[in-house]
Amino acid sequence: MTESIVRALKCRECGEEYPVQPTHVCEFCFGPLEVVYDYEKLEGNFTRKLIESRPQNMWRYRELLPIDGEPTVGAENGFTPLVRAERLAAALGVKELYIKNDSVCSPTLSFKDRVVSVALSKAVEFGFTTVACASTGNLAGSVAANAAAAGLESYVFIPHDLEQGKVLGAGIFGTKIIGINGTYDDVNRLCSEVAGKYGWAFVNVNIRPFYAEGSKTYGYEIMEQLGWKAPKHVVVPMASGSLCTKIDKSINEFIKLGLIEDNSTAIYGAQATGCSPISKAVKENTDLIHPVRPDTIAKSLAIGNPADGYYAHRVMRDTGGWAEDVNDEEIVAAMKLLAETEGIFTETAGGVTVGVAKKLIEQGRIPRDESIVLCITGNGLKTQEAIVDAIEKPRIIQSNLKDFDALAAADGVQV
Amino acid sequence: MKMKVYLTYNVENIRLPIIWQLGQSFAIITNIRTADVKENMGLVALELDGAVDVVEEAIRWLESQQVHVEPIEQNMVEG
Numbered sequence: 001m002t003e004s005i006v007r008a009l010k011c012r013e014c015g016e017e018y019p020v021q022p023t024h025v026c027e028f029c030f031g032p033l034e035v036v037y038d039y040e041k042l043e044g045n046f047t048r049k050l051i052e053s054r055p056q057n058m059w060r061y062r063e064l065l066p067i068d069g070e071p072t073v074g075a076e077n078g079f080t081p082l083v084r085a086e087r088l089a090a091a092l093g094v095k096e097l098y099i100k101n102d103s104v105c106s107p108t109l110s111f112k113d114r115v116v117s118v119a120l121s122k123a124v125e126f127g128f129t130t131v132a133c134a135s136t137g138n139l140a141g142s143v144a145a146n147a148a149a150a151g152l153e154s155y156v157f158i159p160h161d162l163e164q165g166k167v168l169g170a171g172i173f174g175t176k177i178i179g180i181n182g183t184y185d186d187v188n189r190l191c192s193e194v195a196g197k198y199g200w201a202f203v204n205v206n207i208r209p210f211y212a213e214g215s216k217t218y219g220y221e222i223m224e225q226l227g228w229k230a231p232k233h234v235v236v237p238m239a240s241g242s243l244c245t246k247i248d249k250s251i252n253e254f255i256k257l258g259l260i261e262d263n264s265t266a267i268y269g270a271q272a273t274g275c276s277p278i279s280k281a282v283k284e285n286t287d288l289i290h291p292v293r294p295d296t297i298a299k300s301l302a303i304g305n306p307a308d309g310y311y312a313h314r315v316m317r318d319t320g321g322w323a324e325d326v327n328d329e330e331i332v333a334a335m336k337l338l339a340e341t342e343g344i345f346t347e348t349a350g351g352v353t354v355g356v357a358k359k360l361i362e363q364g365r366i367p368r369d370e371s372i373v374l375c376i377t378g379n380g381l382k383t384q385e386a387i388v389d390a391i392e393k394p395r396i397i398q399s400n401l402k403d404f405d406a407l408a409a410a411d412g413v414q415v
Numbered sequence: 416m417k418m419k420v421y422l423t424y425n426v427e428n429i430r431l432p433i434i435w436q437l438g439q440s441f442a443i444i445t446n447i448r449t450a451d452v453k454e455n456m457g458l459v460a461l462e463l464d465g466a467v468d469v470v471e472e473a474i475r476w477l478e479s480q481q482v483h484v485e486p487i488e489q490n491m492v493e494g
């Protein structure tokens with residue numbers, strides 16, 4: 001067992017440090033708390049060779065995750081494919097393109113399995129027996145599944161109007177699922193009250209500092225799979241903005257630990273036009289994020305008042321990245337483009353990422369001759385409503401060759 | 416109950432003495448922790464301390480003044 005190098009929880013605003021405990025706000029200034037580490041303790045001991053010798057899951061980077069003992073939840077999660085996307089690259093007119101494919105992340109087909117593995121393992125260390133979350137869909141499924149496998153009670157809170165696939169994809173695990181009449185921001189508001197009153201481990205409320213660290217493994221894997229190298233450009237979908245900030249943190253940590261060279265990676269954020277408070281702040285270069293009321297088919301990204309929006313904006317500004325947003329039609333077109341060029345069926349959030357990447361490339365913001373990674377974070381089978389009318393229906397014929405010959409002839413197929 | 420919230424003001428209400436009015440109208444102790452005004456928008460981190468129903472009523476009143484209220488955390492017990 002390796003010794004934890006976690007130093008404390010630290011306020012991102014005033015710098016006050018707190019002992020490791022299930023809390024997420026600074027008592028002084030109400031700023032968000034973040035896990036900080038004593039990286040010096042790893043000096044020379046945390047090497048490429050050591051990491052490569054470990055099983056292929058997200059815990060191969062465990063020294064940089066905020067748990068003390070062995071992971072008790074999601075011990076096999078993570079380590080998804082990084083795909084060289086030649087056909088999508090040709091379609092977008094770029095030279096070197098990769099897809100980090102968390103649409104096949106185990107066990108619930110989104111990157112949320114990473115954050116939940118860390119959050120629930122930490123919750124168990126803290127002694128909680130009931131876990132909960134406020135979710136735009138994917139998190140609910142992941143909390144429900146991972147809690148079930150670990151024998152924890154769970155309550156998941158979602159907006160009432162989510163896709164069937166997301167609702168079923170949580171309910172099947174025997175969780176207590178609560179639909180709230182309202183938007184995600186209403187769900188979140190209720191959950192911060194429930195968290196205070198019921199004393200549960202709310203993964204994205206009182207356990208948030210630990211939960212959020214799990215996203216770093218998405219970044220670590222990209223760098224390891226690129227051959228211990230950071231890409232020049234990364235496009236990240238944003239809801240609360242947390243993943244965006246943690247990919248940046250993962251790169252900075254690997255540089256600090258000497259695992260990679262600094263490649264001046266620029267980080268770009270992707271949102272849906274119907275819910276784009278962060279991309280709007282980036283494009284208008286305003287510091288404060290104006291809350292919005294979401295209206296988009298990308299329901300997993302529909303957070304109108306993003307908790308990490310301010311920090312995500314800073315990451316994009318400081319790394320030389322940018323942000324863009326795409327409307328519902330562009331999202332569907334991008335989902336189809338990815339599916340038809342790479343055989344990857346992503347959900348609406350992935351459509352947002354691909355659509356925004358296309359836009360940024362066309363605008364010249366992302367150059368065509370440098371390495372680009374697109375963050376595909378969720379699976380298309382969960383958001384079928386979004387594309388059901390855009391996909392060709394099967395042509396129904398009788399089971400005889402004559403009928404098929406007629407059809408093939410109409411398609412211009414030569415025998 | 417102590418409730419920590421972020422208040423977001425807009426151009427219309429940013430100059431109004433809303434937190435003073437809140438203290439005058441409700442049996443609540445208000446405690447400002449940070450405040451920032453920029454680009455026609457104001458952000459205040461505020462703690463509200465009072466009986467549960469009074470705190471809830473106060474939040475509804477703030478929203479009726481077009482102030483966006485984002486809860487950060489609620490503590491039922493002192494801490």
Ligand SMILES: Cc1ncc(COP(=O)(O)O)c(C=O)c1O
Pocket residue numbers: 110111112136137138139237238239240241242243244300301347349350377378379
């Ligand atoms: C598929 C998918 N991608 C990306 C995100 C963005 O996450 P974050 O809140 O870290 O910005 C979410 C959040 O729910 C999601 O479900």
Ligand SMILES: [Zn+2]
Pocket residue numbers: 011012013014015016026027028029030031
């Ligand atoms: Zn602070």
